[in-house]
Amino acid sequence: MRTIFNNSKFWIGLFSAVAAISIAAIVLTELNTGTDVLIFYKDKLIYTMKLSENETKRIELDEGYNEIEVKNGEVYVKSADCKNQICVNSGKKSSAGSAIICAPHSLTVKIENDGPADASV
Ligand SMILES: [Zn+2]
Structure with a gap:
């Protein structure tokens, strides 16, 4: 027993x-769910997007272009003309702290959570 x-x-x-x-x-x-998409070129913030709003943005750079899309709360690189296509193959991201990097274009797409104000909604 x-x-x-x-x-x-x-x-x-x-x-x-x-x-x-x-x-x-x-x-x-x-x-950990991200709210904002921050796009950096050579460590400079060049564009921001909201994960809550569907949007497609084509970023034109000296090195080429990256077409970044936010859809249904996820962000991904839809297309790019970089050599390695690592950014395109990185897939969809939605959690804060994750990032998509396009090294050939010196481009970084970062996802952040803009704080407790949004988290409590
Ligand atoms: Zn790339």
């Missing part, structure tokens, strides 16, 4: 821990 009791206590503890971790993960994901 003692082992069964110990076992059930173990499972209750385990399930509680898993539930707590799941809730924490959901909260962290919510906080």
Whole structure:
């Protein structure tokens, strides 16, 4: 009987821990959702977009172009004429802190969360 009791206590503890971790993960994901897209060229901010608003922006640079699209809360490089196409192949991003880098064009697309004001909406 003692082992069964110990076992059930173990499972209750385990399930509680898993539930707590799941809730924490959901909260962290919510906080980690980006709100703004910042586009940098050679470390200078050249354009900003809102993840909440669908928009396509073609950035023309001396090195070429990057067409950046925000769609359904995600941002991605739709097309570019860089050699390696790493930015295009980076895919869709939506979490704060993530970035898409186009090294040949010295272009960085960063996602940020503009703070608790937006997070509480
Ligand atoms: Zn690129």
